[in-house]
Amino acid sequence: MTPRAVVAALLTVTILGVVPPTSAEPGTPALFGPSPEELRVFDSIDSGGRYEPGSAVVGGRMVFAADGGAEGTEVWATDGTPGGTRLLRDIHPGPMDSDPIDFVAFAGLVWFSAYTPDTGEEWWVTDGTPEGTRLFADLVPGSSGTAPENPVVLGGRMYFKGQAVGAGFELLVTDGTVAGTRLALDIFAGPESGFPNLITRVGDRLAFSGRVADGVLKPYVTDGTPAGTSRLDQLPLTVDLRPAEFTAVGDRVYFTALDPDAGRELWSSRGLPGDATIVRDIAPGTGGSYPTSLTAFRDRLLFAAYQPGTGAELWSSDGTAGGTQLVRDIEPPGGVGVAELTVAGDELYLVADDGVHGREPWVSDGSAAGTRLLADLDPGAASSGPRPMAAVDGRLLLNATTAAGAEPWISDGTAAGTRQLADLVPGAGGSDPWRIGVLGRTLVFAGLLAPGDRREVLRAVTVPTSTTTVQVRRKYRWKAARKRRIVLPVTVSATVPLSGTVTLTRKGVVVGAGxxxxxxxxxxxxxxxxxxxxxxxxxxxxxxxxxxSSTTVVVKVRRRGR
Incomplete structure (x- = not known):
């Protein structure tokens, strides 16, 4: 048996032989390491979105937006502890909101857009302290503001959509200084706006959607200079493609686009002028397959797409028509369809309903055989309706609804390793948690405080560390070494009793597992x-x-007869 097979067999024994509980009784403590810690109660806590980051980290602190009550929605920071959670600045003084959003770490600071009546929406910066929180610059003087959004860091610069004097809303860039903040691309030349949207990093370039005429949006790629900017399609300027979901896999950029003959389908480009084409007409005709949840996984693109006869299912693509295939037909006819594709560790998670277990979490390695139900969190035909929150150290945190209500769950990609994190708000409603951000090994998340209470509470949970120690004799007999009788007692310590596997490796070769x-x-x-x-x-x-965790030990084998 190979070392890989040995470890696989041991894992099978662990999973089949020891099945931990998969749910908690209401009011019980956490089932995963320490209980989530309550940091602070707010009137409301903002979560952001895919193109509007809801937090960013600087100096060991997470910066986010919340309404503490008296000062409205303003900028806050936390180090993951109650004492380290504090207001940074009341930017729009009093109960009015400055509505901070679009948080991004750049040039040693966290940048965010915030509003005041005097400046409008402009960039603000912070080092995570109240005294280090300030207006970057009033780039568009007066109350209209730059209204910056969708920031992306590339090559030591930050690019974003914003309003430039005399140019409308275009692609702007900064090197972190006021003097180095300027118009990067005037996509729609002149005072009208090119409205670059969905700005996404693709290797050493950016992809985005830009306006070329009234009601016409096209896909672009740029290195940040006019000379290095290309339109990806060759269709007439009158054809509105409405590109969306730019996603990089290797040297390709994928996106969806609305073709007049094929409907909304998957497109692919290597970033060259005019080289973008439909990868495959998955739903022939003008109806379109409407691909969603485009996700880079290993060396392929995984996504959900509709096809007559199967519905919205999991698909995989290598950028070619022949290499774009249905992974597995999970949903019954007329089902809602797979959704919420999320990568954590080396696994792809998704949400699907096979017609038997309701909408539950599934896991996939990108193959039909490797796509399976992860766990039936709400047993039977009922649905737990899981919503991924974050990937933390190879684990997936998700919001799932069971008899305990909507509460946080955690999974390592196995049924045995999928369990409720805690029942934070006892009762059928639950805490209904959502992600704020990841601070190292700590997930910071928000949720409801109590049944009937509209306030929201910020919580944090940290993935525990482990320590591996080994008892090694001063010397081992040569005969025991020759007959493979040396046994090493291993202790793995953490905040809770641990299970799992231990491997022994010598010169890169596995020489034992337990x-x-x-x-x-x-x-x-x-x-x-x-x-x-x-x-x-x-x-x-x-x-x-x-x-x-790991440690290195020295095993001494004495000479024969000694």
């Missing part, structure tokens, strides 16, 4: 060792409850 039960494992070295000193890497692979 199962961890309640933090303990006895691992036999399966390779014959010669006399002398042997460096063995002892690695705990991690589990739903703790991070991986």
């Amino acid at each position: 199962v961890v039960v309640n933090g303990q494992a006895r691992v036999r070295i399966t390779k014959r060792l010669k006399k002398g000193r042997h460096r063995i890497l002892v690695s705990y692979g991690g589990s739903i409850d703790a991070q991986p």
